Amino acid sequence: xxxxxxxxxxxxxxxxxxxxxxxxxxxxxxxxxxxxxxxxxxxxxxxxxxxxxxxxxxxxxxxxxxxxxxxxxxxxxxxxxxxxxxxxxxxxxxxxxxxxxxxxxxxxxxxxxxxxxxxxxxxxxxxxxxxxxxxxxxxxxxxxxxxxxxxxxxxxxxxxxxxxxxxxxxxxxxxxxxxxxxxxxxxxxxxxxxxxxxxxxxxxxxxxxxxxxxxxxxxxxxxxxxxxxxxxxxxxxxxxxxxxxxxxxxxxxxxxxxxxx
Numbered sequence: 001x002x003x004x005x006x007x008x009x010x011x012x013x014x015x016x017x018x019x020x021x022x023x024x025x026x027x028x029x030x031x032x033x034x035x036x037x038x039x040x041x042x043x044x045x046x047x048x049x050x051x052x053x054x055x056x057x058x059x060x061x062x063x064x065x066x067x068x069x070x071x072x073x074x075x076x077x078x079x080x081x082x083x084x085x086x087x088x089x090x091x092x093x094x095x096x097x098x099x100x101x102x103x104x105x106x107x108x109x110x111x112x113x114x115x116x117x118x119x120x121x122x123x124x125x126x127x128x129x130x131x132x133x134x135x136x137x138x139x140x141x142x143x144x145x146x147x148x149x150x151x152x153x154x155x156x157x158x159x160x161x162x163x164x165x166x167x168x169x170x171x172x173x174x175x176x177x178x179x180x181x182x183x184x185x186x187x188x189x190x191x192x193x194x195x196x197x198x199x200x201x202x203x204x205x206x207x208x209x210x211x212x213x214x215x216x217x218x219x220x221x222x223x224x225x226x227x228x229x230x231x232x233x234x235x236x237x238x239x240x241x242x243x244x245x246x247x248x249x250x251x252x253x254x255x256x257x258x259x260x261x
Contacts, residue, residue, distance in 0.1 A: 029056040030229045031076060033067040035083035035216070036171035037108070037145065037190045041249040042081075048245075049236050055229045063171040065142030071096060071221060078224035079233060081216065083108075083172075083190075084144035088217050098227060101220040105237040106251040108214045109191040110148050110206040113179055118186070121204040125156050127186070129165050136167045136178040136187035144214070145172040149188040152210035176200070190214075192250035216251075 034042055039061050046057040060067070060077075068087035071077050072094065080097070082088050091097045112124055121127060129135060138146030146168070153159035169175035172189050179187040180199040187200075194202045208214070218237060220230040236242055238255045246253035 028054070028226070028229065029058055030078045030226050030233055031058045031060075032079045032081060032230075032233070033060050033062070033071065033075070033077045034081040035064045035067070035144070036061045036173040037083055037193055038081055038216070039173065040196050041192070041246060041251065044245050044249070045237070045242055048241060049233060053229075053232060053236075055232065057233065061171070061173075063138065063143040065144075066170070069142075074223075077221050078226050079218060079220050079230040081105075081218045081237075082144070083214070083216055084147065084212070085215055085217055087144075088219055091219070091221075096222050098220040098222055098224075101227075101231050101234060102217060103219070103234050103238065104215050104217050104254050105234075105242075106216040106246050106253050108216070108251055109208065110145060110152065110188055110211065110214070111191050111194050111202045112186060112204050112206070113176070113189055113194050113197075113200040113202055114186045115179070115182070115199070116201050118201070118203060120201075124152065124204055124206055125158070126204075127158065127162075129162060129185070133185040134165050134167050134183075135162055136169055136175040136184040138172050138175050138188075139168040139170065143169065143171055145175070145188065145190055148211040148214060149206070151212060152206045155210045190250075195250035215254075 042059055050057055064082040064084060064087045068090055071080060071091060092099060137149050140146040140150040150159055167184050172193055175187045176189050176193050176197060178184045180197060194200060218234045220227050224230055243253040
């Protein structure tokens with residue numbers, strides 16, 4: 001009986017140690033919610049960070065608004081990388097983020113894309129859709145690229161004429177996929193998205209004066225159990241190494257609130 005008791009106690013102790021080990025391991029994993037447009041550059045950056053700091057990165061992607069709502073609902077996220085400022089401001093107002101960890105690390109541009117059969121345009125004011133043609137745009141309510149696009153089209157009084165032919169995407173990568181697959185004729189995406197695809201052509205750039213500034217901010221979430229490591233990753237995004245990678249993927253990297261040339 002004593003032998004069985006000793007074995008049982010040993011097994012419980014082993015189980016507890018295993019749990020403690022698992023818990024310790026999770027402390028070195030940083031879970032990041034990132035805007036869909038960051039997917040390719042993040043897949044290049046995170047292995048470099050993991051190798052340098054021996055910290056594991058887990059990343060989920062989506063429209064910035066959708067990710068912010070998930071964080072509101074308690075999603076287990078340590079840091080948030082948005083494609084615009086308003087969703088982080090929303091989380092700040094609810095005290096869901098560590099305000100002193102806030103950084104701005106990149107900017108971008110909106111471009112109109114299609115396949116090679118379409119003619120290049122001098123400006124988006126020249127965009128005309130035929131009766132059977134459609135245009136893909138990120139949902140302006142939750143996708144920053146869609147918000148910027150709608151602002152621009154409204155300012156040149158095109159939104160009202162085009163909106164009945166608009167197909168909304170849940171994030172900017174879905175918009176890209178719609179155009180790549182031929183499901184729609186045109187789409188508005190970031191310049192960085194157009195760069196990674198060999199199936200679309202950038203027809204023209206949207207003048208940045210037509211919409212709010214496109215800024216990518218990052219911040220650590222208040223409920224994070226890996227705040228220090230999350231802060232390390234945000235700092236890494238403005239390092240020399242990361243800056244060159246952002247440039248290579250079509251972004252304009254930022255440091256100290258200034259755009260790197």
